[in-house]
Amino acid sequence: MDSTDPREHVVETADRLFYARGVQAVGMDELRQAAGVSLKRLYALFPSKEEIVLAVLARRHRLWEEGVRERVDRSDTPRARLLAVYDHLADWFAEDSFRGCGFINAFGELGAVSPQVAEAARVHKRSFQDYVAALVETAGGPADLGPQLCILAEGAQTTAAIAGTPEAAAQARRAAEVLVQAAMPSERSGGGAQRTRDA
Amino acid sequence: MDSTDPREHVVETADRLFYARGVQAVGMDELRQAAGVSLKRLYALFPSKEEIVLAVLARRHRLWEEGVRERVDRSDTPRARLLAVYDHLADWFAEDSFRGCGFINAFGELGAVSPQVAEAARVHKRSFQDYVAALVETAGGPADLGPQLCILAEGAQTTAAIAGTPEAAAQARRAAEVLVQAAMPSERSGGGAQRTRDA
DNA sequence: GAATGCGGAGAACGACCGTTCTCCACTCTG
């Protein structure tokens, strides 16, 4: 829980608070108290609140990429790897603390007022799109497929967040299956590639 | 531009400001000045800022429904009506002022702190899902198709907003075409829509 | 013309924001 690095500890705490209630709803004093550091130390670690926000987003980006990559790498076939993303989403949506994509939320709250936050969201989404595009290319799918799968993932996140229910992940997965099947029809319909044995 | 109803005029102005910069970034004094009303009058029209936010969302909900409905009704076949939604999105994304879905933005900014805002977003999205589900049913499509098409629309909105480019609408449309085609295979590609399943 | 009420302009208010500063207990070093 508490890491050895005080900086990381502050970022973890800030992430939890910002994500749960919004950035502007959490004051520096509350963050200081929750993180158990003095205000002086807080400002010694970070020059401003905005820098904390950016550090939180950077951490979220890293954790997201690790989580997706780990889940994808657990699948063996190129096709299963494409769909693994939605299983990752399903697990995420089922968490009690789930409240949508932190980048979308931050973009909506601060994107118009902080170019750096907007840019962080842009880079994060772009990075995911590139990753999926690489998966599609490896699987031998057409270039169109990547963006379409990403749009499904984005839509599932906001839908699940606002509805407060996790079923959007499964719906997006089924849609993705259709798109993948249509874009990359398997030569053998019986499908020797169908080894849906996970973990 | 300026409506006869001062209340509506305030809501229009608030919508423009809130949408462009975020709710919390716009103070009541700035809104008062932009709308050209006195602070006293502003608080005579609305008891609090939150009520203005809710009125803005209600107006946005109405305009969105009218816009989508008008666009859908311009199409003649049930299949074209399903895809008309994405053409509407394409036009919207191309607007200079486009900055994502106002409900998603408001939810990200205030959803955790204002149950009423969260509920407004939920109702709005749910209403759209019901509308699409009705279109799907009329077209004779399976129940699964509606949520999938909605997820594509949601994903296109956030993708276009964060990327700052409108191409997500076309990508979502192409994906939707595939989903529709897979779920409702036309016997002849020329398309006899009359041969759909009856109610 | 005097009384009355309405609405506009904007000052005032209390709260809270992000950030800085003051003060002091404490721990090292000699």
Added chain:
DNA sequence: CAGAGTGGAGAACGGTCGTTCTCCGCATTC
């Protein structure tokens, strides 16, 4: 033990927020 320096607690600061209040010009009415 004396002195220096570090870091914690939290007060202070300037600013802004949402909201309320005061003041005053002005139109209406008897």
